[in-house]
Amino acid sequence: MKEIRVRIAPSPTGYFHVGTARTAIFNFLYARAKGGKSILRIEDTNLEKSSQEMVDIILECLKWLKIDWDEGPYYQSKRFDLYPPYVEKLLKEKKAYRCFCTPEELDSKREEAQKNKQNYTYDRACRDLSEDEVRANLKAGKKFTVRIKLPTGGEAKFTDEVYGDLTKQYEELDDFIIVRTDGSPIYNFAVVIDDIDMKISHIIRGNDHIANTFKQIEIYKALDEPLPVFTHLPLILRPDRSKVSKRKGDKSVTEYRDEGYLPEALLNSLALLGWSPKDGREIMTMEEMLEAFDFSGINPNNCIFDPVKLTWMNSQYLMALDNHTLVQLIAPFLIKDDLATKYWIETRWQWLMRVVENLKERCGTLQEFADNGSYFFKGDFEYDPKGVKKRFMADGLADKLEEVRLEFSKDYELKKDTAENIVREKAEKFGLNPADLIHPIRLALTGRTGGPGLFEIVELVGHPEVDKRLTRAIEYIRSLS
RNA sequence: GUCCCCAUCGUCUAGUGGUUAGGACUCGGGAUUUUCGAUCCCGCAACAGGGGUUCGAGUCCCCUUGGGGACACCA
Secondary structure (H helix, E strand, O other): OOOOOOEOOOOOOOOOOOOHHHHHHHHHHHHHHHHOOEEEOOOOOOOOOHHHHHHHHHHHHHOOOOOOEEEEEEEEHHHHHHOOHHHHHHHOOOOOOEEOOHHHHHHHHHHHHHOOOOOOOOOOOOOOOOOOHHHHHHOOOOOOEEOOOOOOOOEEEEEEOEEEEEEEHHHHHHOOOOEEOOOOOOOOHHHHHHHHHHOOOOEEEEEHHHHHHHHHHHHHOOOOOOOOOEEEEEOOOOOOEEOOOOOOOOEEHHHHOOOOHHHHHHHHHHOOOOOOOOOOOOOOOOOHHHHOOOOHEOOOOOOOOOOHHHHHHHHHHHHHHHHHHHHHOOOOOOOOOOOHHHEEEEEOOOHHHHHHHHHHHHHHOOOHHHHHHHHOOOOOOOOEEEEEEEHOOOOOOHHHHHHHHHHHHOOOOOHHHHHHHHHHHHHHHHOOOOHHHHHHHHHHOOOOOOOOOOHHHHHHHHHHHHHHHHHHHHHHHHHHH
């Protein structure tokens, strides 16, 4: 049996969006699941926009998602010498021809067609030039492109793994250009030659390439090359059902990363767009996905990526992480938000692991550890106004808190059990429910109305700081009346 | 405009002629908890419309509608 070879072929224009990532994931999964090879090829054919910087982003994102490849990265732009022999062959066999039409001529014809609401196709003006005419034009130094010669009737067809039999009338296709005036290959041509050269057996890409596929199979045919297996994936659309784009503010993979999503969660979410395992599992490791992966399970309709579900999935992954890893992962966020320094984090690792333990089931992203737990690092927060109304207004609260503070200050260790005993005893003494004391203390210690258990917070924030924060709150409450 | 494709809860989906149309996220309710969250339980919510075919259509065919994509010497 023929070796299975797929390619991951991003183009370094724009940015690395979730659609590109999803296509990469499916290629990767297919190659791995079937014991094939994956090839990374950067499609940077003659585009001023493509830069090393954009290429680096692609590489970075793939690595972050842990999608690796067996060969490459190859750069299309560095393979220009690969194409001429194929062009020669097509020309010699009269399966392609030189076109001397100028861009201006073509543009005006296209405009004309559009004005008349006609569908524009190239009029094949140069298709049947005699050899003498061609020679004369060449001698006169006329610039030319190379166009492929397509049948003028009948239908082009191929079988897609997801969409089934696809057909298109040849009248709808024109003798499209394969080589530019400057000798460089057009995308559709370069892709086919590269795929042939790299012995790609399966082409897996977005369904926005279906129209290209009709053109590309003509090149394979003209070259007498066997067709690869085509698999077109449904597209990922924006919530308004239009195409994902940078301009409209759609997030790139790097943005998801920077907001604190885990690569495993993003990958898992993306793999579940258009595909689902037979048993309906959702949270799956790469190994589980590989085991269950099967193209017959691909749903042909386009879909919308739901960031809310991604956050849910991310939180599931977050909760499953061990505390050590979690501290490692949140460290950059703490530093970025100026909550801690690298050195400080290193010295307080054990303590951070306990903090993280208390925060992990309350966070959807890594960023939220910094957001929701900022009071573990800084005491100069504002009190939540709603909380103040609800929790700081009880009669005589300041005096009661002062008593708690004094009792707390007697024990320098201030473990959570001690703190809990003190609060409960005081509540009983005051004739209050423990909650009536717990909530104001939480607000005093964190500025917030929710969060981890109060006594865990007391222990983690620690004695002198707890005292300081209670003092500040007591003063604040007194200033209210 | 032309061509191609698609159509099950708001979203992601299961379903391949006979199902109370299932699951997940979101949302609502309950249990639990010092709060929030997590967890568990319950609930709201869909076969776009119309014709066929068939004893029987979410499932097959046609039309309509809706949506998407492609129409470059871009990739």
